[in-house]
Amino acid sequence: MDDFLHGWQLHANRRPKLLIADDQPVIIRVLFELFRESCDVFMATSGAQAIQVCQTEMPDLILLDVVMDDLDGHEVCRRLKADPTTSGVPVIFITSQDQEDDEVKGLELGAVDFIVKPINPVVTRARVRTHLTLKLQGDLLRASALLDGLTGVANRRKFDEDFQADWRHCIRENAPLSLVIVDVDYFKRYNDRYGHQAGDGCLKAVARALSETLRRPYDTVARYGGEEFACLLPKTALPGAVSIAERMLAAVRALSIEHVASAVEPWVTISLGVASVAPARDLSPAGLLRAADEALYAAKLAGRARVNVAFGG
Ligand SMILES: [Mg+2]
Structure with missing residues:
Protein backbone atom coordinates (compact mmCIF):
# COMPACT_ATOMS: atom_id res chain seq x y z
CA MET A 1 0.00 0.00 0.00
CA ASP A 2 1.22 3.53 -0.73
CA ASP A 3 2.64 5.26 2.32
CA PHE A 4 0.31 8.21 1.96
CA LEU A 5 -2.66 5.89 1.79
CA HIS A 6 -1.52 4.10 4.93
CA GLY A 7 -1.52 7.48 6.72
CA TRP A 8 -5.08 8.11 5.61
CA GLN A 9 -6.24 4.73 6.79
CA LEU A 10 -4.45 5.12 10.09
CA HIS A 11 -5.43 8.70 10.97
CA ALA A 12 -8.63 9.36 9.05
CA ASN A 13 -9.84 5.76 8.90
CA ARG A 14 -10.91 6.21 5.28
CA ARG A 15 -9.59 6.63 1.77
CA PRO A 16 -9.06 10.15 0.45
CA LYS A 17 -11.81 11.58 -1.77
CA LEU A 18 -10.63 12.85 -5.12
CA LEU A 19 -12.77 14.85 -7.54
CA ILE A 20 -11.80 14.86 -11.21
CA ALA A 21 -13.48 17.62 -13.21
CA ASP A 22 -12.82 17.74 -16.94
CA ASP A 23 -15.09 18.10 -19.94
CA GLN A 24 -13.09 15.52 -21.91
CA PRO A 25 -14.16 11.99 -20.96
CA VAL A 26 -10.84 10.61 -22.15
CA ILE A 27 -8.95 12.68 -19.56
CA ILE A 28 -11.34 11.62 -16.84
CA ARG A 29 -10.82 8.00 -17.81
CA VAL A 30 -7.01 8.27 -17.67
CA LEU A 31 -7.09 9.97 -14.25
CA PHE A 32 -9.70 7.59 -12.91
CA GLU A 33 -7.50 4.62 -13.82
CA LEU A 34 -4.56 6.29 -12.07
CA PHE A 35 -6.35 6.81 -8.77
CA ARG A 36 -9.20 4.37 -8.44
CA GLU A 37 -7.12 1.98 -6.35
CA SER A 38 -5.97 4.56 -3.82
CA CYS A 39 -8.86 7.05 -3.68
CA ASP A 40 -12.62 7.28 -3.73
CA VAL A 41 -12.91 9.01 -7.09
CA PHE A 42 -15.75 11.37 -8.01
CA MET A 43 -16.19 12.72 -11.51
CA ALA A 44 -17.67 15.84 -13.05
CA THR A 45 -17.80 16.78 -16.72
CA SER A 46 -18.77 20.43 -16.24
CA GLY A 47 -17.96 23.31 -13.94
CA ALA A 48 -21.45 23.42 -12.47
CA GLN A 49 -21.33 19.72 -11.73
CA ALA A 50 -17.90 20.10 -10.10
CA ILE A 51 -19.27 22.70 -7.67
CA GLN A 52 -22.26 20.52 -6.88
CA VAL A 53 -20.11 17.46 -6.16
CA CYS A 54 -17.86 19.60 -3.94
CA GLN A 55 -20.78 20.69 -1.84
CA THR A 56 -22.20 17.20 -1.40
CA GLU A 57 -19.03 15.10 -1.17
CA MET A 58 -16.47 17.50 0.32
CA PRO A 59 -13.52 16.02 -1.61
CA ASP A 60 -10.00 16.17 -0.17
CA LEU A 61 -8.55 17.31 -3.50
CA ILE A 62 -9.84 18.45 -6.88
CA LEU A 63 -8.18 17.98 -10.24
CA LEU A 64 -9.80 20.79 -12.17
CA ASP A 65 -9.64 21.37 -15.91
CA VAL A 66 -9.12 25.03 -16.78
CA VAL A 67 -10.88 25.05 -20.15
CA MET A 68 -14.47 23.90 -19.92
CA ASP A 69 -17.55 25.00 -21.82
CA ASP A 70 -19.90 26.26 -19.15
CA LEU A 71 -17.99 27.55 -16.13
CA ASP A 72 -14.28 27.42 -16.76
CA GLY A 73 -11.93 26.06 -14.12
CA HIS A 74 -10.92 29.50 -12.90
CA GLU A 75 -14.49 30.49 -12.24
CA VAL A 76 -15.17 27.18 -10.48
CA CYS A 77 -12.12 27.77 -8.29
CA ARG A 78 -13.21 31.33 -7.52
CA ARG A 79 -16.64 30.13 -6.40
CA LEU A 80 -15.24 27.29 -4.30
CA LYS A 81 -12.84 29.64 -2.52
CA ALA A 82 -15.63 32.17 -1.89
CA ASP A 83 -17.82 29.59 -0.13
CA PRO A 84 -16.66 28.91 3.46
CA THR A 85 -17.84 25.29 3.28
CA THR A 86 -15.66 24.51 0.24
CA SER A 87 -12.87 27.07 0.56
CA GLY A 88 -10.57 24.56 2.28
CA VAL A 89 -10.62 22.05 -0.57
CA PRO A 90 -7.27 22.14 -2.39
CA VAL A 91 -7.39 22.58 -6.17
CA ILE A 92 -4.88 21.32 -8.73
CA PHE A 93 -5.49 22.78 -12.18
CA ILE A 94 -5.18 20.72 -15.32
CA THR A 95 -3.77 22.97 -18.04
CA SER A 96 -2.44 22.58 -21.55
CA GLN A 97 1.17 23.30 -22.42
CA ASP A 98 0.21 26.46 -24.33
CA GLN A 99 -1.56 28.06 -21.38
CA GLU A 100 1.26 29.50 -19.31
CA ASP A 101 -0.75 32.58 -18.34
CA ASP A 102 -3.30 30.27 -16.84
CA GLU A 103 -0.79 29.11 -14.25
CA VAL A 104 -0.31 32.60 -12.87
CA LYS A 105 -4.01 33.21 -12.79
CA GLY A 106 -4.63 29.84 -11.15
CA LEU A 107 -2.11 30.51 -8.40
CA GLU A 108 -3.69 33.87 -7.73
CA LEU A 109 -7.02 32.12 -7.35
CA GLY A 110 -5.59 29.84 -4.66
CA ALA A 111 -4.70 26.66 -6.58
CA VAL A 112 -2.01 24.56 -4.92
CA ASP A 113 -0.47 23.05 -8.06
CA PHE A 114 -0.75 22.25 -11.76
CA ILE A 115 -0.58 19.28 -13.99
CA VAL A 116 -0.10 19.70 -17.69
CA LYS A 117 -1.80 17.83 -20.51
CA PRO A 118 -0.94 15.37 -21.91
CA ILE A 119 -1.11 13.68 -18.51
CA ASN A 120 2.18 12.25 -17.26
CA PRO A 121 1.14 9.47 -14.86
CA VAL A 122 4.27 9.56 -12.68
CA VAL A 123 4.21 13.33 -12.19
CA THR A 124 0.47 13.40 -11.64
CA ARG A 125 0.61 10.62 -9.08
CA ALA A 126 3.44 12.33 -7.18
CA ARG A 127 1.63 15.68 -7.04
CA VAL A 128 -1.65 14.16 -5.94
CA ARG A 129 0.11 12.13 -3.29
CA THR A 130 1.88 15.21 -1.95
CA HIS A 131 -1.25 17.30 -1.73
CA LEU A 132 -3.35 14.55 -0.20
CA THR A 133 -0.68 14.12 2.48
CA LEU A 134 -0.72 17.87 3.16
CA LYS A 135 -4.51 17.84 3.31
CA LEU A 136 -4.46 15.04 5.89
CA GLN A 137 -1.85 16.83 8.00
CA GLY A 138 -3.89 20.04 7.89
CA ASP A 139 -7.05 18.20 8.90
CA LEU A 140 -5.28 16.53 11.82
CA LEU A 141 -3.77 19.82 12.96
CA ARG A 142 -7.14 21.56 12.87
CA ALA A 143 -8.76 18.70 14.79
CA SER A 144 -6.07 18.65 17.47
CA ALA A 145 -6.33 22.42 17.93
CA LEU A 146 -9.90 21.84 19.05
CA LEU A 147 -9.17 19.09 21.54
CA ASP A 148 -8.20 19.39 25.17
CA GLY A 149 -4.66 18.06 25.45
CA LEU A 150 -5.15 16.33 28.78
CA THR A 151 -8.53 14.65 28.48
CA GLY A 152 -8.98 14.34 24.72
CA VAL A 153 -12.49 15.82 24.83
CA ALA A 154 -13.35 19.07 23.05
CA ASN A 155 -11.61 22.17 24.37
MG1 LIG B 1 -11.35 21.02 -21.18
Whole structure:
Protein backbone atom coordinates (compact mmCIF):
# COMPACT_ATOMS: atom_id res chain seq x y z
CA MET A 1 0.00 0.00 0.00
CA ASP A 2 1.22 3.53 -0.73
CA ASP A 3 2.64 5.26 2.32
CA PHE A 4 0.31 8.21 1.96
CA LEU A 5 -2.66 5.89 1.79
CA HIS A 6 -1.52 4.10 4.93
CA GLY A 7 -1.52 7.48 6.72
CA TRP A 8 -5.08 8.11 5.61
CA GLN A 9 -6.24 4.73 6.79
CA LEU A 10 -4.45 5.12 10.09
CA HIS A 11 -5.43 8.70 10.97
CA ALA A 12 -8.63 9.36 9.05
CA ASN A 13 -9.84 5.76 8.90
CA ARG A 14 -10.91 6.21 5.28
CA ARG A 15 -9.59 6.63 1.77
CA PRO A 16 -9.06 10.15 0.45
CA LYS A 17 -11.81 11.58 -1.77
CA LEU A 18 -10.63 12.85 -5.12
CA LEU A 19 -12.77 14.85 -7.54
CA ILE A 20 -11.80 14.86 -11.21
CA ALA A 21 -13.48 17.62 -13.21
CA ASP A 22 -12.82 17.74 -16.94
CA ASP A 23 -15.09 18.10 -19.94
CA GLN A 24 -13.09 15.52 -21.91
CA PRO A 25 -14.16 11.99 -20.96
CA VAL A 26 -10.84 10.61 -22.15
CA ILE A 27 -8.95 12.68 -19.56
CA ILE A 28 -11.34 11.62 -16.84
CA ARG A 29 -10.82 8.00 -17.81
CA VAL A 30 -7.01 8.27 -17.67
CA LEU A 31 -7.09 9.97 -14.25
CA PHE A 32 -9.70 7.59 -12.91
CA GLU A 33 -7.50 4.62 -13.82
CA LEU A 34 -4.56 6.29 -12.07
CA PHE A 35 -6.35 6.81 -8.77
CA ARG A 36 -9.20 4.37 -8.44
CA GLU A 37 -7.12 1.98 -6.35
CA SER A 38 -5.97 4.56 -3.82
CA CYS A 39 -8.86 7.05 -3.68
CA ASP A 40 -12.62 7.28 -3.73
CA VAL A 41 -12.91 9.01 -7.09
CA PHE A 42 -15.75 11.37 -8.01
CA MET A 43 -16.19 12.72 -11.51
CA ALA A 44 -17.67 15.84 -13.05
CA THR A 45 -17.80 16.78 -16.72
CA SER A 46 -18.77 20.43 -16.24
CA GLY A 47 -17.96 23.31 -13.94
CA ALA A 48 -21.45 23.42 -12.47
CA GLN A 49 -21.33 19.72 -11.73
CA ALA A 50 -17.90 20.10 -10.10
CA ILE A 51 -19.27 22.70 -7.67
CA GLN A 52 -22.26 20.52 -6.88
CA VAL A 53 -20.11 17.46 -6.16
CA CYS A 54 -17.86 19.60 -3.94
CA GLN A 55 -20.78 20.69 -1.84
CA THR A 56 -22.20 17.20 -1.40
CA GLU A 57 -19.03 15.10 -1.17
CA MET A 58 -16.47 17.50 0.32
CA PRO A 59 -13.52 16.02 -1.61
CA ASP A 60 -10.00 16.17 -0.17
CA LEU A 61 -8.55 17.31 -3.50
CA ILE A 62 -9.84 18.45 -6.88
CA LEU A 63 -8.18 17.98 -10.24
CA LEU A 64 -9.80 20.79 -12.17
CA ASP A 65 -9.64 21.37 -15.91
CA VAL A 66 -9.12 25.03 -16.78
CA VAL A 67 -10.88 25.05 -20.15
CA MET A 68 -14.47 23.90 -19.92
CA ASP A 69 -17.55 25.00 -21.82
CA ASP A 70 -19.90 26.26 -19.15
CA LEU A 71 -17.99 27.55 -16.13
CA ASP A 72 -14.28 27.42 -16.76
CA GLY A 73 -11.93 26.06 -14.12
CA HIS A 74 -10.92 29.50 -12.90
CA GLU A 75 -14.49 30.49 -12.24
CA VAL A 76 -15.17 27.18 -10.48
CA CYS A 77 -12.12 27.77 -8.29
CA ARG A 78 -13.21 31.33 -7.52
CA ARG A 79 -16.64 30.13 -6.40
CA LEU A 80 -15.24 27.29 -4.30
CA LYS A 81 -12.84 29.64 -2.52
CA ALA A 82 -15.63 32.17 -1.89
CA ASP A 83 -17.82 29.59 -0.13
CA PRO A 84 -16.66 28.91 3.46
CA THR A 85 -17.84 25.29 3.28
CA THR A 86 -15.66 24.51 0.24
CA SER A 87 -12.87 27.07 0.56
CA GLY A 88 -10.57 24.56 2.28
CA VAL A 89 -10.62 22.05 -0.57
CA PRO A 90 -7.27 22.14 -2.39
CA VAL A 91 -7.39 22.58 -6.17
CA ILE A 92 -4.88 21.32 -8.73
CA PHE A 93 -5.49 22.78 -12.18
CA ILE A 94 -5.18 20.72 -15.32
CA THR A 95 -3.77 22.97 -18.04
CA SER A 96 -2.44 22.58 -21.55
CA GLN A 97 1.17 23.30 -22.42
CA ASP A 98 0.21 26.46 -24.33
CA GLN A 99 -1.56 28.06 -21.38
CA GLU A 100 1.26 29.50 -19.31
CA ASP A 101 -0.75 32.58 -18.34
CA ASP A 102 -3.30 30.27 -16.84
CA GLU A 103 -0.79 29.11 -14.25
CA VAL A 104 -0.31 32.60 -12.87
CA LYS A 105 -4.01 33.21 -12.79
CA GLY A 106 -4.63 29.84 -11.15
CA LEU A 107 -2.11 30.51 -8.40
CA GLU A 108 -3.69 33.87 -7.73
CA LEU A 109 -7.02 32.12 -7.35
CA GLY A 110 -5.59 29.84 -4.66
CA ALA A 111 -4.70 26.66 -6.58
CA VAL A 112 -2.01 24.56 -4.92
CA ASP A 113 -0.47 23.05 -8.06
CA PHE A 114 -0.75 22.25 -11.76
CA ILE A 115 -0.58 19.28 -13.99
CA VAL A 116 -0.10 19.70 -17.69
CA LYS A 117 -1.80 17.83 -20.51
CA PRO A 118 -0.94 15.37 -21.91
CA ILE A 119 -1.11 13.68 -18.51
CA ASN A 120 2.18 12.25 -17.26
CA PRO A 121 1.14 9.47 -14.86
CA VAL A 122 4.27 9.56 -12.68
CA VAL A 123 4.21 13.33 -12.19
CA THR A 124 0.47 13.40 -11.64
CA ARG A 125 0.61 10.62 -9.08
CA ALA A 126 3.44 12.33 -7.18
CA ARG A 127 1.63 15.68 -7.04
CA VAL A 128 -1.65 14.16 -5.94
CA ARG A 129 0.11 12.13 -3.29
CA THR A 130 1.88 15.21 -1.95
CA HIS A 131 -1.25 17.30 -1.73
CA LEU A 132 -3.35 14.55 -0.20
CA THR A 133 -0.68 14.12 2.48
CA LEU A 134 -0.72 17.87 3.16
CA LYS A 135 -4.51 17.84 3.31
CA LEU A 136 -4.46 15.04 5.89
CA GLN A 137 -1.85 16.83 8.00
CA GLY A 138 -3.89 20.04 7.89
CA ASP A 139 -7.05 18.20 8.90
CA LEU A 140 -5.28 16.53 11.82
CA LEU A 141 -3.77 19.82 12.96
CA ARG A 142 -7.14 21.56 12.87
CA ALA A 143 -8.76 18.70 14.79
CA SER A 144 -6.07 18.65 17.47
CA ALA A 145 -6.33 22.42 17.93
CA LEU A 146 -9.90 21.84 19.05
CA LEU A 147 -9.17 19.09 21.54
CA ASP A 148 -8.20 19.39 25.17
CA GLY A 149 -4.66 18.06 25.45
CA LEU A 150 -5.15 16.33 28.78
CA THR A 151 -8.53 14.65 28.48
CA GLY A 152 -8.98 14.34 24.72
CA VAL A 153 -12.49 15.82 24.83
CA ALA A 154 -13.35 19.07 23.05
CA ASN A 155 -11.61 22.17 24.37
CA ARG A 156 -13.12 25.52 25.29
CA ARG A 157 -12.63 26.90 21.78
CA LYS A 158 -14.48 23.97 20.24
CA PHE A 159 -17.22 24.33 22.86
CA ASP A 160 -17.68 27.99 21.92
CA GLU A 161 -17.91 27.07 18.23
CA ASP A 162 -20.30 24.19 18.85
CA PHE A 163 -22.45 26.29 21.16
CA GLN A 164 -22.99 28.94 18.49
CA ALA A 165 -23.60 26.31 15.80
CA ASP A 166 -26.02 24.28 17.96
CA TRP A 167 -27.85 27.45 18.95
CA ARG A 168 -28.44 28.41 15.32
CA HIS A 169 -29.30 24.85 14.38
CA CYS A 170 -31.92 24.60 17.13
CA ILE A 171 -33.49 27.91 16.04
CA ARG A 172 -33.82 26.55 12.50
CA GLU A 173 -35.18 23.21 13.68
CA ASN A 174 -37.40 24.81 16.29
CA ALA A 175 -35.84 22.40 18.80
CA PRO A 176 -34.77 22.80 22.44
CA LEU A 177 -31.11 23.04 23.46
CA SER A 178 -29.89 21.85 26.84
CA LEU A 179 -26.64 22.48 28.62
CA VAL A 180 -25.13 20.59 31.53
CA ILE A 181 -22.21 22.09 33.44
CA VAL A 182 -20.21 19.68 35.54
CA ASP A 183 -17.75 20.41 38.31
CA VAL A 184 -15.57 17.89 40.14
CA ASP A 185 -16.27 18.22 43.86
CA TYR A 186 -13.39 19.31 46.08
CA PHE A 187 -10.91 18.89 43.26
CA LYS A 188 -8.37 21.23 44.82
CA ARG A 189 -8.36 19.05 47.93
CA TYR A 190 -7.91 16.02 45.66
CA ASN A 191 -4.80 17.55 44.10
CA ASP A 192 -3.45 18.54 47.50
CA ARG A 193 -4.01 15.08 48.90
CA TYR A 194 -3.02 12.87 45.94
CA GLY A 195 -0.78 15.09 43.80
CA HIS A 196 -1.20 16.70 40.41
CA GLN A 197 -0.43 13.59 38.42
CA ALA A 198 -3.27 11.76 40.14
CA GLY A 199 -5.38 14.88 39.60
CA ASP A 200 -4.73 14.64 35.85
CA GLY A 201 -5.68 10.97 35.90
CA CYS A 202 -8.86 11.82 37.75
CA LEU A 203 -9.87 14.44 35.16
CA LYS A 204 -9.18 11.99 32.33
CA ALA A 205 -11.33 9.32 33.97
CA VAL A 206 -14.16 11.79 34.63
CA ALA A 207 -14.01 13.07 31.02
CA ARG A 208 -14.22 9.50 29.71
CA ALA A 209 -17.15 8.68 31.99
CA LEU A 210 -19.02 11.80 30.85
CA SER A 211 -18.35 11.05 27.17
CA GLU A 212 -19.51 7.48 27.50
CA THR A 213 -22.81 8.68 28.94
CA LEU A 214 -23.59 10.54 25.71
CA ARG A 215 -24.94 8.30 22.98
CA ARG A 216 -25.84 10.57 20.08
CA PRO A 217 -23.10 11.79 17.74
CA TYR A 218 -24.12 15.44 18.04
CA ASP A 219 -24.00 15.52 21.85
CA THR A 220 -20.65 16.90 22.94
CA VAL A 221 -18.67 17.13 26.13
CA ALA A 222 -15.98 19.76 26.46
CA ARG A 223 -13.44 20.67 29.09
CA TYR A 224 -14.73 24.05 30.07
CA GLY A 225 -12.18 25.07 32.67
CA GLY A 226 -9.77 23.43 35.12
CA GLU A 227 -12.10 20.81 36.62
CA GLU A 228 -15.24 21.95 34.83
CA PHE A 229 -16.88 20.25 31.89
CA ALA A 230 -19.80 21.37 29.72
CA CYS A 231 -22.14 19.13 27.75
CA LEU A 232 -24.20 20.44 24.86
CA LEU A 233 -27.37 18.50 24.16
CA PRO A 234 -29.14 19.76 21.04
CA LYS A 235 -32.74 18.66 20.42
CA THR A 236 -33.01 17.65 24.07
CA ALA A 237 -35.61 19.13 26.40
CA LEU A 238 -35.15 19.54 30.15
CA PRO A 239 -36.37 16.07 31.27
CA GLY A 240 -34.00 14.33 28.85
CA ALA A 241 -31.10 16.53 29.93
CA VAL A 242 -31.82 15.85 33.60
CA SER A 243 -31.80 12.12 33.01
CA ILE A 244 -28.45 12.38 31.18
CA ALA A 245 -27.07 14.46 34.08
CA GLU A 246 -28.29 11.83 36.58
CA ARG A 247 -26.51 9.14 34.54
CA MET A 248 -23.32 11.22 34.56
CA LEU A 249 -23.52 11.63 38.32
CA ALA A 250 -23.88 7.85 38.71
CA ALA A 251 -21.14 7.10 36.14
CA VAL A 252 -18.55 9.21 37.95
CA ARG A 253 -19.54 7.79 41.32
CA ALA A 254 -19.19 4.29 39.83
CA LEU A 255 -15.55 5.04 38.97
CA SER A 256 -14.92 4.70 42.74
CA ILE A 257 -11.88 6.96 42.67
CA GLU A 258 -10.80 7.30 46.29
CA HIS A 259 -11.06 10.84 47.66
CA VAL A 260 -10.72 10.82 51.43
CA ALA A 261 -10.32 14.61 51.51
CA SER A 262 -13.80 15.15 50.06
CA ALA A 263 -16.39 16.47 52.49
CA VAL A 264 -19.25 14.71 50.71
CA GLU A 265 -18.29 11.11 49.96
CA PRO A 266 -15.01 9.15 50.25
CA TRP A 267 -14.66 8.95 46.45
CA VAL A 268 -14.70 11.43 43.59
CA THR A 269 -18.13 12.96 42.87
CA ILE A 270 -19.42 15.71 40.63
CA SER A 271 -22.00 18.49 40.88
CA LEU A 272 -24.12 19.29 37.85
CA GLY A 273 -26.18 22.28 36.75
CA VAL A 274 -28.76 21.72 34.02
CA ALA A 275 -30.54 24.33 31.93
CA SER A 276 -32.68 24.11 28.84
CA VAL A 277 -34.12 26.64 26.44
CA ALA A 278 -35.94 26.91 23.13
CA PRO A 279 -33.39 29.04 21.28
CA ALA A 280 -34.87 32.07 19.54
CA ARG A 281 -33.48 35.16 17.86
CA ASP A 282 -34.38 37.40 20.79
CA LEU A 283 -32.55 35.15 23.27
CA SER A 284 -28.81 34.65 23.61
CA PRO A 285 -26.60 31.63 24.26
CA ALA A 286 -25.10 33.57 27.16
CA GLY A 287 -28.44 33.36 29.00
CA LEU A 288 -28.45 29.58 28.81
CA LEU A 289 -24.86 29.45 30.00
CA ARG A 290 -25.68 31.71 32.94
CA ALA A 291 -28.70 29.60 33.90
CA ALA A 292 -26.66 26.37 33.86
CA ASP A 293 -23.88 28.06 35.84
CA GLU A 294 -26.33 29.30 38.46
CA ALA A 295 -27.88 25.85 38.68
CA LEU A 296 -24.42 24.39 39.27
CA TYR A 297 -23.70 26.97 41.95
CA ALA A 298 -26.97 26.06 43.68
CA ALA A 299 -26.06 22.35 43.47
CA LYS A 300 -22.85 23.11 45.36
CA LEU A 301 -24.63 25.22 47.95
CA ALA A 302 -27.11 22.40 48.48
CA GLY A 303 -24.30 20.01 49.41
CA ARG A 304 -22.62 18.91 46.10
CA ALA A 305 -22.71 15.44 44.49
CA ARG A 306 -26.07 16.18 42.92
CA VAL A 307 -27.94 17.44 39.89
CA ASN A 308 -29.64 20.80 40.12
CA VAL A 309 -31.99 22.23 37.52
CA ALA A 310 -32.48 25.82 36.41
CA PHE A 311 -36.05 26.77 35.63
CA GLY A 312 -36.97 29.38 33.08
CA GLY A 313 -33.36 29.51 31.82
MG1 LIG B 1 -11.35 21.02 -21.18
